[in-house]
Amino acid sequence: MYFEFTEEQLMIRQAARDFAQTELKPGVIERDEHQKFPADQVKMMGELGFLGMMVSPQYGGSGMDAISYVLVMEELSKIDASASVVVSVNNSLVCYGLEKYANEAQKQKYLVPLAKGEVIGAFCLSEPEAGSDATAQHTTAVDMGDHYLLNGVKNWITNGNSASTYLVMAQTDASKRHNGINALIVEKGMEGFTIGAKENKMGIRGSDTHSLHFTDVKVPKENRIGEEGFGFKFAMTTLEGGRIGIAAQALGIASGAYELALNYAKERKAFGKSIADLQAIQFKLADMATEIEAARLLCLKAAWLKDNDQPYGKASAMAKVFASETAMKTTIEAVQIHGGYGFVKEYHVERLMRDAKITQIYEGTSEIQRIVISRDVLK
DSSP states (O other): OOOOHHHHHHHHHHHHHHHHHISSSSSSHHHHTTTTTOOHHHHHHHTGGGGGGSOOGGGGGGOOOHHHHHHHHHHHHHHHHHHHHHHHHIIIIIIIHHHHHSSSHIIIIIIIIHHHHHEEEEEEOOBBBBSSSSOOOOOOEEEEESEEEEEEEEEEEEEHHHHHHHEEEEEEEEEEEEGEEEEEETTTTTTEEEEEOOOOOSTTSSSSSSEEEEEEEEEEGGBBOOOOOOHHHHHHHHHHHHHHHHHHHHHHHHHHHHHHHHHHHOOEEEEEGGGGGSHHHHHHHHHHHHHHHHHHHHHHHHHHHHHHTTHHHHHHHHHHHHHHHHHHHHHHHHHHHHHGGGGGGSSSSHHHHHHHHTTTTTTTTHHHHHHHHHHHHHH
């Protein structure tokens, strides 16, 4: 077992850390306050190669491994989870699915600009009545011969208004249940495709989250990914990799809050000495550091398995459930260590606490992760 990173991995981690500190941190509180999408920062992340990290250079990507991706996600998420979720969705849910399952024409038309960061994408599975129960798709794609007629609503869509390319799951044959679902590539601006109001969220407020409405949208047959009825398998396989990204995001939120709490504990004086000298604070920091390290190793193991073409579904589920719960616990304790200052926006930890909660919910709730894990260990 080797725990050392390669020189290239260390360089990409440092690049992400520098970018987070110099470009993301200065305006992060204002973006959170005003729900402002980090458009300029996303453009820069595209130029740095962060939006198509694992895509082959043949299709405009950076050709990096999943371990590098985890390192970048952790560093970005320490500062701004609203920006890092754009990286996660574009890499894990959009580019990965297109590179693995799209045909050559689809890759040239859609994957290349996405991997280059010229545009961003969105993954559209959730519906008002189909969250964890992803088979209950009410969005329909009726086969009209040379095209599908798309009708329905998707919600909680990250990059909802900022994306140009949308991967939409829709039911074509309800009698076949999950085997009747197709994955369609929908372009922004197609007639009948409208974008709903931006969600007013507790956390990741800079992230562009919208509902999407499809009314008789004509989607050409050549925009279907894979064979007829492949959509559900496409979505579930893609989400396995997506969990690594969100696990790494949760890890970054936790480690960012821990670093702030550690520094504050060293500087803050109470009862005539630094609060870091108090055993109550020391024990909190010890627990935080231990759980973060465990979460990091789970994330890296899942990434390593993916890089080595080994099954990683259980590992990614373990990483996500543990890292997301670690993020929630760590951020709560970080606020506690800061005391009254932790309740104030300028100290950052209250935002990290609000951002942490969503990592237990999106791309598969903690309860769904436990189903995935238990099915694996019981089979």
